[in-house]
Amino acid sequence: EDKVVQSPLSLVVHEGDTVTLNCSYEVTNFRSLLWYKQEKKAPTFLFMLTSSGIEKKSGRLSSILDKKELSSILNITATQTGDSAIYLCAQANAGGTSYGKLTFGQGTILTVHP
Amino acid sequence: NAGVTQTPKFQVLKTGQSMTLQCAQDMNHNSMYWYRQDPGMGLRLIYYSASEGTTDKGEVPNGYNVSRLNKREFSLRLESAAPSQTSVYFCASSEHGGNQPQHFGDGTRLSIL
Numbered sequence: 001e002d003k004v005v006q007s008p009l010s011l012v013v014h015e016g017d018t019v020t021l022n023c024s025y026e027v028t029n030f031r032s033l034l035w036y037k038q039e040k041k042a043p044t045f046l047f048m049l050t051s052s053g054i055e056k057k058s059g060r061l062s063s064i065l066d067k068k069e070l071s072s073i074l075n076i077t078a079t080q081t082g083d084s085a086i087y088l089c090a091q092a093n094a095g096g097t098s099y100g101k102l103t104f105g106q107g108t109i110l111t112v113h114p
Numbered sequence: 115n116a117g118v119t120q121t122p123k124f125q126v127l128k129t130g131q132s133m134t135l136q137c138a139q140d141m142n143h144n145s146m147y148w149y150r151q152d153p154g155m156g157l158r159l160i161y162y163s164a165s166e167g168t169t170d171k172g173e174v175p176n177g178y179n180v181s182r183l184n185k186r187e188f189s190l191r192l193e194s195a196a197p198s199q200t201s202v203y204f205c206a207s208s209e210h211g212g213n214q215p216q217h218f219g220d221g222t223r224l225s226i227l
Binding site: 004006009034036041042043044045048088090100101102103104105106107 | 118145147149154155156157158159162164172173204208210215216217218219220221
């Protein structure tokens, strides 16, 4: 059974700190790794990673995939209170009847204090 | 630009009652999904529909049924609600399976007493 594990499960920082969130996966039919941010309601898409070693960046957020280590990290620099959210990573399956299905990790709850 | 719309937003049921959660997307996506989210467990897939006319079980399908009514709409039915089904339910859609990210609705918070 596919399993996605995130760490830490929760994190409390102060504004301006840099944080690194971790995601590991164990899957035989890997297609891509996705990161989502969830505030009050719907998870919103951040990044989709398919190639190892290529960093994706959006403002203060960046993410990279390591297929050798079956892991991904999400970095947030110069954190702001608006970054407080649950960060979810998910692995997408490649083919067969599982095509497109996402397996989510437990999520990391990030709290940024002023 | 609505995206994925779920109704209702909140619902309280008694054990044994039935209800249907509605989901509609206006992005012309082929694939649609139903998840439940419980504290500390992330999102778990209940059922999905890779394309109009097909549905398949996900990780936690017991106690649920789905209907892909047309390309836009995908409903989730609880035939006989149980307290263990108290959760937040999310519907999502994507253009075509795993090639594109899934886009989520705002969720339905369901409490079963």
